[in-house]
Structures are given as structure tokens and as C-alpha cells.
Amino acid sequence: xxxxxxxxSVQAEPARRQLARHxxxxxxxxxxxxxxxxxxxRLIQVQLAKQLGVSxxxxxxxLMELQAGGWVLNTDNCGAKVTPSDPARLIDxxxxxELMDGLAARRCCQRITVAQLRELxxxxxxxDRHFQNGEWREGGQLDRKFHLQLVEIAGNQMLxxxxxxxxxxxxxxxxxxxxxxxxAQHHRHLLDAIASGDSARAEQLAREHxxxxxxxxxxxxxxxxxxxxxxxxxxxSIASSTE
Ligand SMILES: [Zn+2]
Numbered sequence: 001x002x003x004x005x006x007x008x009s010v011q012a013e014p015a016r017r018q019l020a021r022h023x024x025x026x027x028x029x030x031x032x033x034x035x036x037x038x039x040x041x042r043l044i045q046v047q048l049a050k051q052l053g054v055s056x057x058x059x060x061x062x063l064m065e066l067q068a069g070g071w072v073l074n075t076d077n078c079g080a081k082v083t084p085s086d087p088a089r090l091i092d093x094x095x096x097x098e099l100m101d102g103l104a105a106r107r108c109c110q111r112i113t114v115a116q117l118r119e120l121x122x123x124x125x126x127x128d129r130h131f132q133n134g135e136w137r138e139g140g141q142l143d144r145k146f147h148l149q150l151v152e153i154a155g156n157q158m159l160x161x162x163x164x165x166x167x168x169x170x171x172x173x174x175x176x177x178x179x180x181x182x183x184a185q186h187h188r189h190l191l192d193a194i195a196s197g198d199s200a201r202a203e204q205l206a207r208e209h210x211x212x213x214x215x216x217x218x219x220x221x222x223x224x225x226x227x228x229x230x231x232x233x234x235x236x237s238i239a240s241s242t243e
Contacts, residue, residue, distance in 0.1 A: 020054050025062040027052055029164075032071060032082055039169070040084035043072060048079070070165025083169055087221050093169040094214035098207045100163045101147060105190060105206035107154035109199040116153055117195055120146060124191070128184035139183075146187060150206075170213075186212070 028048065031037045043063065049056045063080045066072045070093075072080040083089070123146050130139035144167055151163045186209040193202040 017058065020058050021061050021065070024048070024052050024054055024058055025065050028062060028066060029071060037082050039082050042081045043079045045077075045079045066165075069161050070169065083165070090170065090217060091214065093166045094210060094217065096166045097163070097170060098210045098214070100159060100166065101150070101210050102203040102207040103156075103159060104147075104151045104154040104163065105194060105202040106199045107156060107159075108150055108194045109197045109202055111155055112153055112194055116149075117191060120149060120191055121188075123149070124184050124187045127187075128181065131180040131183060134180070143183060182212075183209075 028037075028043065037043060045056045045059045045063070048059045052059070063072055067074075067080060071083060073083050074080055123142050127139050127142035127146065130136075130142065147167060148164060151160050151167075154160070186205065190202060190205045190209065193205055
């Protein structure tokens with residue numbers, strides 16, 4: 001029989017502590033998304049505990065959860081670091097997203113509501129205007145919102161946990177798009193396939209869309225064109241910020 005005291009402590013984790021861990025996890029996730037903590041940057045447990053008004057143990061647990069979702073790396077006694085966006089890792093993340101976005105699109109066919117479809121079209125139209133005005137950062141934010149929303153609608157908790165981490169890795173860069181109208185066109189075709197319930201086509205279009213993003217980034221890397229951080233509105237070459 002398992003040790004009674006450890007069993008009790010696992011089963012009877014106070015709801016308050018669980019809530020604190022979720023709150024801390026979301027706060028750190030938001031800091032990463034906002035660009036307050038950049039890829040490769042250390043997340044110091046003591047500092048985070050003080051800043052968020054919780055114990056180091058709660059911060060450590062939240063960091064371990066974030067590690068499982070691909071947001072941070074190397075949780076140890078001192079802390080962790082935001083998953084670095086070196087070129088190889090970026091390409092890996094895009095490859096994973098091809099699979100996950102395909103799955104999300106397939107699942108959306110059975111689940112999406114008319115209201116959700118309308119909202120996605122609105123997000124996409126606004127994104128389109130930003131890209132056509134050369135506003136990459138604003139357009140990029142709406143692109144991620146679009147993809148995250150599809151993942152949420154897909155209704156698979158494990159998928160949304162993992163996919164948001166990979167989306168976070170690929171969010172930090174943008175490569176110039178040859179035709180700024182293209183991303184919105186891809187999204188519209190995808191939404192049409194989802195609306196018609198054609199799951200095979202929806203999956204294929206979602207995968208092709210992420211694949212073309214990956215190709216843009218690969219081309220930029222091969223040509224030595226700097227990729228840019230989107231977070232925080234700073235245009236810095238990716239090479240200067242990797243570890
Ligand atoms: Zn997109």
C-alpha cells in the first residue's frame with residue numbers, strides 16, 4: 001500500500017494552492033506573450049514569487065506545468081528560462097504546428113458555431129487590413145488570435161495546452177511575406193472548408209497554411225535575412241538574442 005501521508009497530501013491539495021498555481025501559470029504565460037520575458041531569458045523563482053505574492057514552491061510548480069506545454073525549459077532549483085527561439089527550434093515548432101493546426105481544423109468542422117465563424121472572419125478581415133498596411137506586429141497578433149481560437153474551438157484540452165506553447169515559440173518572429181494578401185486568403189479558404197464540414201480539406205488547408213509560413217521563415221534564414229522579434233514592438237535580429 002502506498003504511503004498514507006503522501007497519498008493524502010496529493011489528494012487533498014488545498015483548492016487555494018491549486019488556484020494560486022493556475023493564477024501564477026497564467027501570469028507567467030501572459031508575461032511571455034506580452035514580451036516582458038523574452039526567449040532564452042531566465043525566469044528567477046525568487047523574483048517571480050515576490051512579484052506575484054506567492055511562495056517559491058507555487059512558482060516552481062507553475063513553471064513545471066509551463067515546461068510541459070513547451071513555454072519554458074530546464075526547470076531547476078533556481079528557475080527556468082523562456083524557451084529560446086533559435087532557428088532549428090523554430091523550424092521544429094512550425095513542423096509541430098502543421099500537425100496540430102491540421103487536427104484543430106479537422107475537429108472544428110463538427111464543433112464550430114455560426115457566431116464563432118463570424119468572429120473568426122472579423123478577426124481575419126482586421127488582420128488582412130494590418131498586413132496590407134505593412135503593420136506586421138498588429139497583423140501577427142491577430143493571426144495568432146485566429147489560430148488560438150481554432151485550437152480552443154477544437155475542444156481538446158491536451159491539444160490546446162501543447163499548441164499554445166508552440167504558437168508562442170513561432171510568435172516571436174516574422175519573415176516578410178511576398179504577398180500580404182495571402183495569409184487572409186488562406187484563412188478564408190480554411191473557414192469555408194470548416195463551414196462546409198469538409199474535414200479532410202480543412203485539415204489539408206490548415207497544414208498547407210502553416211507549411212507556407214515555415215517556408216517563408218526557412219527562406220529568410222537561408223538568405224541571411226534577419227527575422228524579427230514581434231514581442232514588445234522591438235525589431236531585433238533573432239541572432240542577437242539567442243543564447
Ligand atoms: Zn495564419
